[in-house]
Amino acid sequence: MYYNPFHYPIYPPVPAYPGYYVNYPLQRTYPPVDIKIFSKxxxxxxxxxxxxSILLDRLGDEGFAHKMMTVAQQGKKAEVDQLIKSISLKVPVITKFxxxxxxxxxxxxxxxxxPMSCCTLTVSMKWGI
Structure with a gap:
């Protein structure tokens, strides 16, 4: 046989032996659903x-909000963190402003x-222009 540049291969290719190309749809098997972690x-x-909600109630106090915004405007992150800690929340809070x-x-x-935190609640609020 000689090489013919105008000969195109047959698609799909003919299998080398019967049963080689099997067109079964892919069926994935998943483990049974376990909702224990999700429930936690x-x-x-x-x-x-x-x-x-406790945090928002405290931030809704005008005196507290004014004090926090004042120290934040001055760039005093440690004082902002201290004000948030004074609310005595049961969970850690990271503040960025x-x-x-x-x-x-x-x-x-x-x-x-x-050993790893499962959840994060992010509260993002506008306080200036």
Whole structure:
């Protein structure tokens, strides 16, 4: 046989032996659903929501809000963190702020059973132009 540049191969290719190309649809098998971790996350997130509500109640106090915005405007992050700690929330809070807004990240605390935090509630609010 000689090489013919105008000869195109047949698609799909003819199998080398019968049964080589089998057109079975891919069917993935998944493990059975286990909602234990998800249920714990839901419970933990409820705590975050409760703590977030306490945070918002305190931020709604005009005196507290004025004090926090004043020290934030002066760039005193340690004092802002101290004000947030004075609320005595049961979960850690990370505070980030700019001249136009503030972000609070409430996270669940790791335990021996769950060494990593499962959930984070991010509260992002505008407080300037």
């Amino acid at each position: 996350s839901v419970k933990s997130f409820r705590l975050l929501m409760e703590q977030g 700019t001249p136009s807004g503030v972000i609070f990240e409430l996270t669940t605390q790791p335990t021996q059973q769950a």
